[in-house]
Amino acid sequence: MSESEEHGKQWKTLDKDLNRISQIELATFHIARPMVGLGVALAFIIVAGLFAALVFGGQPGSAVVIAAAALGAYMAINIGANDVANNMGPAVGANALTMGGAIVIAALCESAGALLAGGDVVSTISKGIIDPSAVANTQVFIWAMMAALLSSALWVNLATWIGAPVSTTHSVVGGVMGAGIAAAGFATVNWGSMGLIALSWVISPLLGGVVAAGFLWFIKARIMYQPDKIAAARRWVPVLIGIMMGTFATYLAIKGLNKIIQIDLLSAVLIGLAVGALSYVASAPLVRRQSEGLENRNKSLKALFGLPLVISAALLSFAHGANDVANAVGPLAAIVHANASGEFAGSVTIPHWVMVIGAFGISFGLILFGPKLIKMVGSQITKLNPMRAYCVALSAAITVIVASWLGLPVSSTHIAVGGVFGVGFFREWYHEKRLDETMRKKKDLRIAAEERRRRKLVRRSHFMTIVAAWVITVPAAALLSAIVFWVLSHLAG
Template sequence: MSTDSEPKQWKTLDKDLNRISRVEYATRYVARPLVGVGVAFAFVALATLAAAVTFGQAQGAVFVVAAAAFGAYMALNIGANDVANNMGPAVGARALTMGGAIVIAAICESAGALLAGGDVVSTISKGIIDPAGVADGSTFTWAMMAALIAAALWINLATWIGAPVSTTHSVVGGVMGSGVAAAGVAAVNWPSMAAIAASWVVSPVLGGVIAAAFLAFIKTFIIYQDDKIAAARRWVPVLVGIMAGAFAAYLAIKGFKRVIAIDLLTALLIGAGAGAVAYVVTAPLIRRQSEGMENRNRSLKELFGLPLVISAGLLSFAHGANDVANAVGPLAAIVHAQEAGGFAGKVTIPLWVMVIGALGISFGLVLFGPKLIRMVGSQITKLNPMRAYCVALSAAITVIIASWLGLPVSSTHIAVGGVFGVGFFREWDTERRARKGNRHIAVKQVAPEERRRRKLVRRSHFMTVIAAWVVTVPATALISGLVFLALDGAFS
C-alpha cells in the first residue's frame, strides 16, 4: 500500500515545486523593471548627499541640495533618451551588441563631459536669462530650479512613450519659461535665443546633408565600383582618417585646454597629423581583413564595422561634452549664486557638479536607454554599417563644431537628421536609378504606385519626430513657468 502511494507523493511534490518555480519566475519578471528605478533613486540620493556634504551648513545649502537632486534626475533622463541617438545606428546596423554599445557609450560620455564640457555649460546657465533682469538671487535660483524640474519631467514623459525629443530644447525652453515668469519677457536674452533657434534649424539639415554626402561618396567610389574590395581598401582608411582628424582637433582645443593653451591653427595641424596616423595604421588592417572576401556588398559591411564602432565612440564623447550642459547648467548657476551671494560674474563649474552630470548620463543609459536605442536604430529606416557610419560621422562632426563654438545644438536633431538624410538619399538614389538605370548595377523596374508604397523612411515616424521637436520648447516653457510660480508662491 505504501509502495503504491510513493509515486503519487512524488508527483504531488513535483507539481508543488513547479508552482513555486513559476511564482519565483513571475516575481523576477515583475520586479525586473523596478530594479532600474531603484538604482536611479539611489543615484539621486547619492547626488543629494554629495551636495549636502560639500555645502554643509552654509547659507543656501538647501537650495543646492534640492538642485543637485533634480540635476541628477535630469542627467538620468538625458542618458535614457538622448544617448540613443549616438548608439542607435550602430546597434541597428548590428555592428555592436546592445551591451557593447552601452559600455562604450558610458565610458565616452563620461570622458567627454569631464574633459570638454565646461564652455557649453556656461552658455546654458548664463546665455539665455540675463541675471540683471532678475530681482534677487532667490528668484534666480527658483527660476533655474523650475527649469530643471520642467525639463526632467518632459524628457521622462517622452522616454516613457518612446519619443526621442531634444534635451537641449527641453532645458532651453525651461530656462526661458521660468525667466519670463520670474522677470517678464525682458529678462530673456533674445539675441542668444535667436542664435540657438537658428542652430536648431541648421543642425538637423546640416547633419542630414553631411550624412547623405558621405553615403553618396561611399556609393559612388566603393559600392558602385566593379572591384568593391579594392575600392574599399583605398577609401575606408581615408574615411577613418577624417574621423580621427576631427576628433583629435577637437580634443586639442577642448580637452587639453586646462593643461596647455592650443590655438585653432595648431589644433588643425594636430588633427591633420592624427588623421594621417590613423590612415597609416588602418590601411594595412583593412587590407588584411579584406583578403579572401567576396566582391559583394556583404563584404563591405564587414569592413565598415570597425570605423562604425570608432565613430560611435567619438559621437558619444562629443555628446557628453555638449549635453552635460543640459543636466548641470542650471545646477551650476544655482551653486554659483549661493556661493557668491549673487549671480554676477563668470560661472565656474565645480568638479562634483560635472561628475553628477557625467555619471547620471551613464546610469540613465545603462538603466533605461535600450528602448530608444532600438527605435532610432531600426524603426526610422533600415541601416547597415555603411549607412550607420555616415550617420555617426556626420553627427560627430556637427556636434564637435557646435561644442567648439559654444552653441547648445541638439544632438537629437543632428543624429536623427542624419538618419533621415541617409534614408531620403536612398529614396532619391533608388528613384534615379530606376528611371535612368545604372551601368554598374541592374535595377529592377518597379511600377510608380509600388515605388510610392516602398518608402525607405517611415513617414509616420518622420512626422512624429518633427511634431515632438516643435512641441518641446513651448511645452517645457509652460511647465517651467507654472513650476516657478508654484515654488515662488510656496517658499517666498
C-alpha cells in the first residue's frame, strides 16, 4: 500500500470517528434539552418561594405562604404549557405564525391580560363549589386550598405530558371539591353548581364546534365557491373582521373593563357594535389594497386572512390572561388572605405579587413546554388553513359571550378545541357530500369502506384521548386533592 493510500485510509477512519462523536453529542443534546426546561421551571418555582419569603418572612404562618407561592408558580407554569395552546395552536397550524412568533405574542399578551385587566377579586372557592362555613377552621381551609392548588397543577401537568388540552379552571374546581369533601364531607359541596359545570362539558365544545362550522360554511358559500373569489373576499372579509373586532371588544368589556367600571352586558354589546363598525370601515380599503393582483383561486384568499388571524390569536391570549389566570391563582390568594386575617371568605382581593407570579409563570410554561400542545391543537387534530383557523378563533370569543349571557359556566379550552373539531367534522361532512354527488353522476365509481375511513379528516385517536381527559378532569383532580389534603392534614397533625 502506497503512502498516499495509507494517509487516505487514516483520514477516512478519522472522519468516521468524528461522525460518531458528533452523533453522540447530538443525542446528548436531545436528551438534555428537556432537562433544561425542567431546570428553568424549578428555578422559577424556587424564586417565587424566595420572593414570598422576602415579603412575609418572620410573620406567623410565613412557611405556609412560601409553600403556597411555590405551588402557585407551579400551577401557572402548567397553565402556560397547556391552556395557552388553545389560543395559538390554530394560528400556528395554519402557518399564519411561526412557533417562535406565537410564543412571543402569547407570552406578552397573556402577561398583559393578567396584569392590566385581571380581576381584582376572585372567588376563592371556584364559583361556590363548597360552602366555606362548613369547613372547621382557618387552618383546615388553608390545607384544603393547598391541596386544591397542588392537585390541579399535578393533573394539568399529567394532561400536558400525554398531550391532552384540558380546562385548568375545571381542574381547580375538581381540586376544591375533592379537598372540601375530604375536609367536611359530601354535604359541603354545592351539587347544583357542579351539575352546571358537568353540563358545560357538553355545551362548551358543542357550541364552539357549531359556531366555527357555521362560519366556515359561510366562508365557503360566500367567498371560496363564488365565480369571482377576490371580489367576494373584498365584500365579505371586512365584514368578518368587523365581527371579530366587535366580538372581542364585547368580550374584553365584560371581562376586563369590570376592573375599572361596572359594566352590564348590554353596554358591552353596544361597545362591541361601535368597535365592529369602525373596524369594518378601516379594514375595507386595506383588504381592497391587499387583494390587488391576486389570482382568482382559493390559495390567494389565505393572504387576506393571515393578519386578522394573528390579531385574533393575540386578543384571545389577552382575554385568557385577564380571565383564567385569576381563577388559577385563586387558591393562592385565598391562602394569603386566610393566613393574614385568620378568617376565610367567599371572595378576596388578589395581591399584585400573586398576579405577577401567575403572569410570569404562564410565560415560562408556554416558552418551555407549550410547543407540544400548540402542535397538537394546531395540526394533529385536523388540517387547518387561515380561513379555518380564523373560524375557530372567532367561535371561541362569540361562544364565551353567548354563554355569559345565558349564565353558563363554560371552559375556553373546551370551546377552542371544540371549534377545531367542529371545523374538521364539517369538512368531513362536506367532502362526503361532494363525494356522494360525484358517485351519483359516475355510477360506475365505487369507493371501498376502508378507503372512506382512511379519508377521515379528524384523527379519531386524538378525539377520544381529549374527550376522555375532559370527562375525568374534575373527578381525577378531586381524588388527587382528597389524597393530598389527607396527607397534609396528617403531617400537620
